[in-house]
Amino acid sequence: MKKxxxxxxxxxxxxxxxxxxxxxxxxxxxFSSPWRTPTLNKIIEMFETLNPGVKINVISPxxxxxxxKINLMVSTEQPLDIVEIGDWNLSTLAAxxxxxxxxxxxNSWPEKNDLIDGILEAASIYHNTPYLLPHGLFxxxxxxxxxxxxxxxxxxxxxxxxxxxxxxxKLTESGKNQYGFAFRxxxxxxxxxxxxxxxxxxxxxxxxxxxTKSGKIVFEDPRAVEALTxxxxxxxxxxxxxxxxxxxxxQVNAFVSGITPLLFQDPDTxxxxxxxxxxxxxxxxxxxxxxxxxxxxxxxxxGWGIPTYSKHKDLAWKFIKFVSSAEINGYWSKAYGALxxxxxxxxYDSYFSSYIFEGWTKMFEDKKHYQFTQYPLDNENWGKWxxxxxxxxxxxxxxxxxxxxxxxxxxxxxxxxxIK
Amino acid sequence: MKHNRFILFMLLPTLLLISFIILYPTIxxxxxxxxxxxxxxxGNIKWIGMENFKEIFGDIFYMDVVWNTIKWIFFSVIFxxxxxxxxxxxxxxxxxGRGLYAGLVFYPWAISGFAIGLIWSWLLNGQFGxxxxxxxxxxxxxxxxNFLSDPTLAMFSVILVNVWYGIPFFAIMxxxxxxxxxxxxxxxxxxxxxxYFTKLFKITIPYIKPTLINTILLRVIWxxxxxxxxxxxxxxxPAGSTEILSVKMxxxxxxxxxxxxxxxxxxxxxLILLIYTIMYLKLTSKKEFSL
Numbered sequence: 001m002k003k004x005x006x007x008x009x010x011x012x013x014x015x016x017x018x019x020x021x022x023x024x025x026x027x028x029x030x031f032s033s034p035w036r037t038p039t040l041n042k043i044i045e046m047f048e049t050l051n052p053g054v055k056i057n058v059i060s061p062x063x064x065x066x067x068x069k070i071n072l073m074v075s076t077e078q079p080l081d082i083v084e085i086g087d088w089n090l091s092t093l094a095a096x097x098x099x100x101x102x103x104x105x106x107n108s109w110p111e112k113n114d115l116i117d118g119i120l121e122a123a124s125i126y127h128n129t130p131y132l133l134p135h136g137l138f139x140x141x142x143x144x145x146x147x148x149x150x151x152x153x154x155x156x157x158x159x160x161x162x163x164x165x166x167x168x169x170k171l172t173e174s175g176k177n178q179y180g181f182a183f184r185x186x187x188x189x190x191x192x193x194x195x196x197x198x199x200x201x202x203x204x205x206x207x208x209x210x211x212t213k214s215g216k217i218v219f220e221d222p223r224a225v226e227a228l229t230x231x232x233x234x235x236x237x238x239x240x241x242x243x244x245x246x247x248x249x250x251q252v253n254a255f256v257s258g259i260t261p262l263l264f265q266d267p268d269t270x271x272x273x274x275x276x277x278x279x280x281x282x283x284x285x286x287x288x289x290x291x292x293x294x295x296x297x298x299x300x301x302x303g304w305g306i307p308t309y310s311k312h313k314d315l316a317w318k319f320i321k322f323v324s325s326a327e328i329n330g331y332w333s334k335a336y337g338a339l340x341x342x343x344x345x346x347x348y349d350s351y352f353s354s355y356i357f358e359g360w361t362k363m364f365e366d367k368k369h370y371q372f373t374q375y376p377l378d379n380e381n382w383g384k385w386x387x388x389x390x391x392x393x394x395x396x397x398x399x400x401x402x403x404x405x406x407x408x409x410x411x412x413x414x415x416x417x418x419i420k
Numbered sequence: 421m422k423h424n425r426f427i428l429f430m431l432l433p434t435l436l437l438i439s440f441i442i443l444y445p446t447i448x449x450x451x452x453x454x455x456x457x458x459x460x461x462x463g464n465i466k467w468i469g470m471e472n473f474k475e476i477f478g479d480i481f482y483m484d485v486v487w488n489t490i491k492w493i494f495f496s497v498i499f500x501x502x503x504x505x506x507x508x509x510x511x512x513x514x515x516x517g518r519g520l521y522a523g524l525v526f527y528p529w530a531i532s533g534f535a536i537g538l539i540w541s542w543l544l545n546g547q548f549g550x551x552x553x554x555x556x557x558x559x560x561x562x563x564x565x566n567f568l569s570d571p572t573l574a575m576f577s578v579i580l581v582n583v584w585y586g587i588p589f590f591a592i593m594x595x596x597x598x599x600x601x602x603x604x605x606x607x608x609x610x611x612x613x614x615x616y617f618t619k620l621f622k623i624t625i626p627y628i629k630p631t632l633i634n635t636i637l638l639r640v641i642w643x644x645x646x647x648x649x650x651x652x653x654x655x656x657x658p659a660g661s662t663e664i665l666s667v668k669m670x671x672x673x674x675x676x677x678x679x680x681x682x683x684x685x686x687x688x689x690x691l692i693l694l695i696y697t698i699m700y701l702k703l704t705s706k707k708e709f710s711l
Contacts, residue, residue, distance in 0.1 A: 040481060064676075067460070067677070068673065068677055089459075090675075152423050152586045172690075174563060175562065175563065177547060177564070185658065186654075186655060186657050186658075187655070212641075240547055240566075241545055241546065241566045241569050241570075242546030242547055242564075242567075242568065242569045242659070243571040243644070244567070245568045245574075245654060245657060245658055246548045250545070253548065254547060254548075257548070258548075259547055259548075262625070312652045350700045367498045380458075383675050383676045383677050383678075384675060384676045384678075386675055387616065387671055387675035387676065390657070391481065391659055391660050392659075394657055394658045394659035394660075395659040397658075397659075398571060398658060400659060
């Protein structure tokens with residue numbers, strides 16, 4: 001018995017002495033979905049295989065409340081090492097002072113020079129500091145269905161807002177349940193409204209979607225009246241009445257079924273469309289330009305950050321670096337549907353130069369007509385604005401509020417919010 | 421006196437537990453409503469007095485929300501009661517397959533309100549909705565109704581779904597009460613020559629009155645605090661036409677991430693319900709139940 005106890009004791013001592021301690025990193029994601037989370041888990045498996053002794057624990061709050069959960073977790077210093085941050089909550093998190101400045105890490109990262117132009121600047125909206133490294137980009141493009149357009153005698157996509165309206169009107173036959181445009185009435189219609197309204201301007205401030213270069217609020221400019229009236233007409237003449245109540249699900253559903261063959265959407269829609277439609281059944285094009293000859297797509301991004309209180313910052317950066325490498329970023333973007341952050345990915349993977357990405361490629365190349373513009377995301381009224389804009393816009397669409405009165409409400413909102 | 425102390429001592433663990441799980445969150449919620457606790461202020465949480473309440477009552481849409489809430493509660497509860505009562509009367513007498521029938525009738529109650537909202541939002545969809553499809557195929561209409569995009573129809577639709585959802589609860593409660601009425605009362609009434617409606621108004625309703633009073637009281641509170649169906653179907657839209665107080669509270673958290681303002685909405689809801697409960701109980705307790 002004594003011998004047995006001695007043997008067990010020696011075995012335990014040896015185990016403690018020679019075993020490597022497992023380090024667990026806690027990662028919280030903001031955009032969990034049945035499409036995306038499994039891909040993230042596969043990447044983590046690869047990382048864990050390459051780094052024995054490291055384990056990554058993924059926390060996936062429900063998508064709808066993820067921002068609030070992450071904000072609370074970071075503010076209360078819950079054990080986290082890697083945090084997924086979207087452009088909409090970056091300022092909030094950074095303002096808490098609990099995000100690590102990634103400048104030293106990024107500067108020593110060899111693939112830094114391969115980053116898409118302007119992406120790091122876009123991610124440095126708060127105090128000019130990169131508190132995150134983006135892993136995906138979003139910008140709205142025009143999705144269209146060549147098969148449906150052809151039935152109505154159109155061989156090409158609309159290049160201007162006027163063409164979009166005219167085409168949409170010709171496609172609309174409500175008796176046949178056929179319409180032109182997949183309108184978005186609810187669930188953050190902000191970027192859709194603004195893409196249309198700002199296309200009537202040629203002097204939008206590149207740093208703020210709601211200001212002209214002369215510092216005037218866009219909504220108090222006389223051009224906004226014409227622009228918003230045009231927007232209302234798109235709804236009235238080219239879209240189903242029910243679309244005042246449409247969010248992403250309904251928009252995409254109507255596009256897939258062919259009811260509305262024209263759609264403004266982000267690249268993450270491609271993942272679903274590739275599964276539901278045949279190759280070539282949908283294509284993408286640049287956003288139509290307005291009477292100004294310009295369009296102002298908003299540049300959204302999502303990335304990884306490190307909390308200041310993390311005990312494993314270097315290891316966390318090792319993971320972020322791994323995820324952001326060209327191979328993994330390509331794999332991730334393809335599965336997820338975001339635009340890759342590295343230029344080389346577009347070259348080595350033909351998928352990103354295919355017709356599916358034509359809309360974005362053309363917009364990125366055409367700097368004369370397309371100016372990627374930012375929202376005042378660091379303004380604390382931003383969240384409130386989304387609800388207010390949605391509600392007042394719906395009132396205009398229902399005829400309960402005039403275009404002029406609505407624009408005055410919007411102007412007052414931003415003046416009160418101290419936009420300038 | 422010693423006896424009372426002993427009772428108090430025995431109740432103490434329960435009182436402490438209830439205080440912890442009910443009183444603490446309530447007090448904490450009320451205190452929160454006087455602060456500036458939002459995601460933008462995590463580093464500077466402070467007492468701001470009545471600011472949140474001022475902002476809420478200064479909202480140009482707030483009275484619309486109150487009015488929507490009244491409509492939502494009134495029509496939902498009235499029709500749930502009416503149809504629940506009819507259903508309970510139909511199911512009172514035993515018949516073949518009553519168990520299966522009861523299961524089918526009561527099943528909506530077992531599904532999550534949010535899921536019901538989502539399911540119905542698709543069923544009532546103007547373009548792809550099954551209900552419009554059936555109506556068109558039967559030749560009743562040529563184009564689909566815009567159930568959820570027309571403000572009047574949207575309110576009607578969410579109430580309709582809530583009525584469908586809430587009937588089983590009234591039916592269960594009323595059925596249980598109906599089954600407790602002694603048959604001898606009906607037999608005696610029949611001997612005296614009472615007809616169906618005389619029995620209904622002179623025996624059935626007075627006998628189950630306490631159940632009705634309590635069920636209505638509970639349902640009004642629940643329906644007011646039940647944003648699930650509306651949230652799943654319209655999220656309060658279009659243009660706020662289906663936004664009730666509890667949906668407004670959720671939207672305050674969801675869009676604004678302003679927890680203190682949402683807590684202020686919660687405090688207002690609790691105050692309204694408190695006033696309603698006191699008034700309701702005073703009015704209904706005036707007439708003692710008697711046969």
